Amino acid sequence: MNQTTESQAPGTTKARTLQTIIVWCIILACGIIIPNLFFRIYDTSSKGGLFLSPFPWVNVGGITINNGLQMYSGKIPELPTITIQVSCLVSILTVFVISPTLFLFAVRTRAAERSAGKPLQVLRWSTIQFVLGGMVLFVPALGSIPMAMIQRSVSSSLHESQATVENQDAIMYELNSVACKLYEYRVLPQELGGGNGSFAGFTLPKDLASTTEAQYEIELRGADAIVKATSVKYPPGTITARISNKGQFSEWKYSGVFD
Amino acid sequence: MIFRWMFGGVVLVSFAFVLPGRTVEVWPSLNAAGIAALIYIIALLVYILRNPIPVKHRIVVGVLAFISVIALGAHWTGMMYTTQWQQNRLLAINSRNVRAVMISDAPISLLSVLEAYHAQGKTKKLSLAKTFLQKYPQAIIGSNIPTSSMRDDSTRILVTTLSDSMIVLTASHAYSRGRTADFLPYWGRKGTIQERFVLTEKGVRHESDN
Numbered sequence: 001m002n003q004t005t006e007s008q009a010p011g012t013t014k015a016r017t018l019q020t021i022i023v024w025c026i027i028l029a030c031g032i033i034i035p036n037l038f039f040r041i042y043d044t045s046s047k048g049g050l051f052l053s054p055f056p057w058v059n060v061g062g063i064t065i066n067n068g069l070q071m072y073s074g075k076i077p078e079l080p081t082i083t084i085q086v087s088c089l090v091s092i093l094t095v096f097v098i099s100p101t102l103f104l105f106a107v108r109t110r111a112a113e114r115s116a117g118k119p120l121q122v123l124r125w126s127t128i129q130f131v132l133g134g135m136v137l138f139v140p141a142l143g144s145i146p147m148a149m150i151q152r153s154v155s156s157s158l159h160e161s162q163a164t165v166e167n168q169d170a171i172m173y174e175l176n177s178v179a180c181k182l183y184e185y186r187v188l189p190q191e192l193g194g195g196n197g198s199f200a201g202f203t204l205p206k207d208l209a210s211t212t213e214a215q216y217e218i219e220l221r222g223a224d225a226i227v228k229a230t231s232v233k234y235p236p237g238t239i240t241a242r243i244s245n246k247g248q249f250s251e252w253k254y255s256g257v258f259d
Numbered sequence: 260m261i262f263r264w265m266f267g268g269v270v271l272v273s274f275a276f277v278l279p280g281r282t283v284e285v286w287p288s289l290n291a292a293g294i295a296a297l298i299y300i301i302a303l304l305v306y307i308l309r310n311p312i313p314v315k316h317r318i319v320v321g322v323l324a325f326i327s328v329i330a331l332g333a334h335w336t337g338m339m340y341t342t343q344w345q346q347n348r349l350l351a352i353n354s355r356n357v358r359a360v361m362i363s364d365a366p367i368s369l370l371s372v373l374e375a376y377h378a379q380g381k382t383k384k385l386s387l388a389k390t391f392l393q394k395y396p397q398a399i400i401g402s403n404i405p406t407s408s409m410r411d412d413s414t415r416i417l418v419t420t421l422s423d424s425m426i427v428l429t430a431s432h433a434y435s436r437g438r439t440a441d442f443l444p445y446w447g448r449k450g451t452i453q454e455r456f457v458l459t460e461k462g463v464r465h466e467s468d469n
Contacts (some may be wrong), residue, residue: 085276169352
């Protein structure tokens with residue numbers, strides 16, 4: 001009898017280990033699927049309804065951009081709806097209060113259970129609590145690492161391209177002043193320092209010829225003038241345009257970073 | 260005990276969330292709730308990881324919690340700064356475009372008047388104001404000077420001074436943000452852009468008010 005029991009023991013242990021692995025796999029799968037379904041089912045944000053997100057700050061970021069677009073078109077942004085506020089709060093509570101509490105209490109319960117030395121079932125409340133809490137807490141955390149890195153890289157490329165656009169806009173702004181100065185020079189009589197109907201003899205005032213944004217050169221061509229701006233901040237970048245005797249622009253040409 | 264902790268956490272974080280009040284942006288509420296949640300998690304960790312939890316477990320849970328907080332915090336703050344920066348850029352682009360239209364249109368209108376004024380020769384029969392009124396017969400103080408670039412009615416170039424020796428055009432925008440939020444423009448909302456163009460017989464002077 002004893003011999004039979006001893007010969008069956010390794011098989012029983014193997015079966016138990018296999019059973020434990022299967023149960024853990026099922027629990028982990030459920031731990032991934034259930035929170036995922038939970039977040040998806042409640043996501044009605046596209047319809048302006050309730051959303052439950054593991055990253056509520058992404059939704060809030062969307063609201064900020066939307067407010068910016070509203071202000072851009074002259075509308076006063078509206079206060080966020082109660083639904084949006086409740087959604088944000090529930091999302092925060094789910095990720096930062098409920099799931100860590102479940103997970104950390106499960107850690108403590110499991111440690112106490114193990115130290116008590118009792119034989120334990122794999123599928124017990126503390127395991128479910130441990131997996132569910134852990135998944136809701138750590139999946140967003142793990143997801144945040146690559147997302148934060150991508151965001152940083154996108155943000156830095158946005159800053160860079162925006163800086164170029166800003167320089168270009170500033171140059172265009174200054175070119176307007178150049179055009180006005182030219183037109184003004186042409187219409188003023190000689191006794192008031194003007195060209196008496198012509199651009200001939202025009203020189204750019206020092207403060208306009210070289211600014212923090214660009215350096216400007218003027219070349220007279222017939223009744224018109226060609227102005228060339230060379231960016232100080234992005235030196236290969238130039239903007240060239242023709243200015244008519246009425247101070248109007250034509251024949252825009254861009255090169256370097258502005259092309 | 261778990262429900263007491265959970266209830267305490269929910270109350271703490273919810274209170275922090277409503278504390279900043281209802282504003283257009285949700286960030287103040289979200290950030291306050293985030294800080295409260297962080298305090299809650301630290302307190303919970305201290306409570307949970309006391310004896311008899313083995314040291315190895317404490318280290319593992321502590322490191323996991325630290326990495327999670329850093330990762331979530333980086334994503335959270337990154338999103339906040341990026342979206343706020345984008346919003347500011349949008350408004351700055353709007354202001355720049357509006358200002359560029361004003362600066363290209365208003366002086367040209369005045370310089371065409373100056374051209375007609377000086378075209379009279381040394382002996383002037385018409386003053387600056389009269390020359391201006393020849394071009395804009397309906398113009399009075401406060402009237403709008405329409406230009407080709409103004410496709411909507413949110414930009415106004417208003418006549419604010421009309422005298423024999425000086426004409427002032429004040430360009431304002433209905434909503435585009437200027438430099439100072441408290442500035443009261445001639446027209447439009449408080450804090451919006453205002454550019455002034457002063458025409459004398461010597462030329463056009465540009466003054467940026469806001």
